[in-house]
Amino acid sequence: MATKKFAFVVKSLPYKTEASRLALTHAIASQTVEIYLEDGDNVEPVLAFIGDGVLNCLRNQKAMNTYGVTSLEQHIKNSLLLDLKVLICKEDVEKFGISEDALIMDAEDIGGETRANIVAFSEIMKEMDSSNHLLFF
Amino acid sequence: MKLGVLVSDFRNMDDTLSRLKADKLGIILVSNGVYHAKVKEGGKQSPILEKSPHLYALAEDLQTRGFAETDIDSRVKAITYNDLVDLIFNEYEKVIWV
Numbered sequence: 676m677a678t679k680k681f682a683f684v685v686k687s688l689p690y691k692t693e694a695s696r697l698a699l700t701h702a703i704a705s706q707t708v709e710i711y712l713e714d715g716d717n718v719e720p721v722l723a724f725i726g727d728g729v730l731n732c733l734r735n736q737k738a739m740n741t742y743g744v745t746s747l748e749q750h751i752k753n754s755l756l757l758d759l760k761v762l763i764c765k766e767d768v769e770k771f772g773i774s775e776d777a778l779i780m781d782a783e784d785i786g787g788e789t790r791a792n793i794v795a796f797s798e799i800m801k802e803m804d805s806s807n808h809l810l811f812f
Numbered sequence: 813m814k815l816g817v818l819v820s821d822f823r824n825m826d827d828t829l830s831r832l833k834a835d836k837l838g839i840i841l842v843s844n845g846v847y848h849a850k851v852k853e854g855g856k857q858s859p860i861l862e863k864s865p866h867l868y869a870l871a872e873d874l875q876t877r878g879f880a881e882t883d884i885d886s887r888v889k890a891i892t893y894n895d896l897v898d899l900i901f902n903e904y905e906k907v908i909w910v
Contacts, residue, residue: 690821690876691844728824730847733878741872748878772852777878 681705682806684727686797689747695731698722698812701748706757721806722754723762728812729771730765732778732791739743744765751791752782757800761791762799814838816904819860820844826909829863836867838895838904841888846873849884861887870896 685700687694694774704722712718731747738746754761764780780789803809813833819825820843829839839860841848848858849869863868867888871881874890879888891899900907 688847690843691820692872730851730877737875737878741876746876770853771854772855812834 676799677715677809678719680719680721681808681810682723682803682807684720684725684732684803684811686726687812688727689731689736690742694812695728695747696750698810699754701810703757703761705752706759717776721760721762721802722788723764723802724767725764725799726767727742727771729763729767734777734779739746750777751779752785752787755779755782755789755791756785756787758787758789760802761789762802763791763793765793765795766798767796768793769788776811789800814900814903814905815898816907818842818907818909820909821845821846822851824849824883826859829860836866836904836910837864838868838899839864840891840899841867841869842873842896843870846870846877846884847892849874851889852881857885859883868895 683698685695685698689695702720702722705718708718732751734748736746736748738744775793781787781789813834814836816838817829818840822844846869848860868886868891871889871890871892874881
């Protein structure tokens with residue numbers, strides 16, 4: 676019986692590459708692997724946005740209208756809907772002068788109850804430190 | 813030379829751009845390049861906005877990333893794909909991508 680913790684850390688900008696989308700889809704997919712696990716085993720994903728990666732978390736992304744693809748906004752909301760822990764680096768949000776209003780902090784519009792959290796990088800570092808597997812995107 | 817420069821990155825292109833010389837230098841922000849039109853780091857606007865008075869950003873790429881066309885630096889003109897084609901064919905003799 677064990678819980679394996681995975682930290683998905685997003686430092687890439689969205690859309691030009693698939694990096695941040697891969698992080699989100701992997702993190703979301705990690706919630707479905709329990710059907711392959713032994714009883715008592717579990718997976719705990721944590722999703723953290725740092726550096727330029729915090730720009731994935733801006734609201735009002737129109738990717739479906741423009742590129743015909745799902746937006747990173749929708750993926751982040753899906754993560755929250757599945758109760759993933761979503762962390763956004765406070766120092767980087769401040770560096771870019773982004774207000775909390777401009778960020779995807781919840782998924783209430785699709786029935787989610789979990790909220791994203793803006794936290795100091797030291798908190799994200801603790802999550803990385805306590806994870807069994809660390810994945811940078 | 814009238815030179816159009818397509819910028820699709822937010823990082824690591826400034827050195828090349830600053831060395832380019834042209835009678836008319838147009839900077840066209842596309843893909844992740846559009847962050848230059850909006851994002852300030854430490855309260856400072858992107859230095860790319862100082863490189864030329866001819867600045868453009870692709871509207872679709874702005875909208876994709878959550879930015880309104882009206883919400884970007886006033887020096888940057890939001891353009892459509894059709895505008896981009898017009899720029900390439902009518903305004904600039906050469907076009908490069910950095």
